[in-house]
Amino acid sequence: MRLCARHLLEAYDLVAAEVGVADLAPHPCPACGCRVGVHYPSGWLCADCEWRLGDAPDGELQPVRVEVVYYVRYREQVKIGTSANPRQRLASIPHDEVLAFEPGGRRLEQRRHAQFAEHRFAGTEWFAAHDALAEHIAALALGIDDPWAAYDRWVSRRHAVRG
Incomplete structure (x- = not known):
């Protein structure tokens, strides 16, 4: 199916809104430090740990044990x-x-x-x-x-x- 440029961009925007677009994040993830994010119309998620970029890590998180x-x-x-x-x-x-x-x-x-x-x-x-x-x-x-x-x-x- 061939689409004109306008309809191709509209289709891309619809797909990107649903599945997101992986790209270099605007800043490192505050939770894990990863530089890659997935951009949605509603904002960015870290590509590694899925932390919402822009949210501060919760200071009340109980420590986890990672040996x-x-x-x-x-x-x-x-x-x-x-x-x-x-x-x-x-x-x-x-x-x-x-x-x-x-x-x-x-x-x-x-x-x-x-x-x-x-x-x-x-x-x-x-x-x-x-x-x-x-x-x-x-x-x-x-x-x-x-x-x-x-x-x-x-x-x-x-x-x-x-x-």
């Missing part, structure tokens, strides 16, 4: 640890860089410690930098510019699931 395995670098060593509150935990650990986060708790952390045990400093959660560990961290960080943004998205999704 992560974290990978931090200090000089030539890498620490593999776990925390349900990584901001607080990492504030107390000397490190030069947060390399990656991986969703998971103590059992996953123990598996990673066993996986890289050959390079572990005895009695610690610190490991000598080596190729296998670097490859694992690179795979976790693939497509993620900021590990904290990924963590914020996981927290936001947990809030969304909880309702």
Whole structure:
């Protein structure tokens, strides 16, 4: 079916009003930090967590528990640890860089410690930098510019699931 430009634009507007148009949001999502939004005639929703852009996150939200395995670098060593509150935990650990986060708790952390045990400093959660560990961290960080943004998205999704 061929449409003139005017009718084509009207049809586009009807479809866009119903399904929205994904685009770069006017500002990062206040709940998860995502930069991509879906634009509807009534406003923007975050493409990741579906938070309505323009609404302030509710200060009365109960905290959610999102356990992560974290990978931090200090000089030539890498620490593999776990925390349900990584901001607080990492504030107390000397490190030069947060390399990656991986969703998971103590059992996953123990598996990673066993996986890289050959390079572990005895009695610690610190490991000598080596190729296998670097490859694992690179795979976790693939497509993620900021590990904290990924963590914020996981927290936001947990809030969304909880309702």
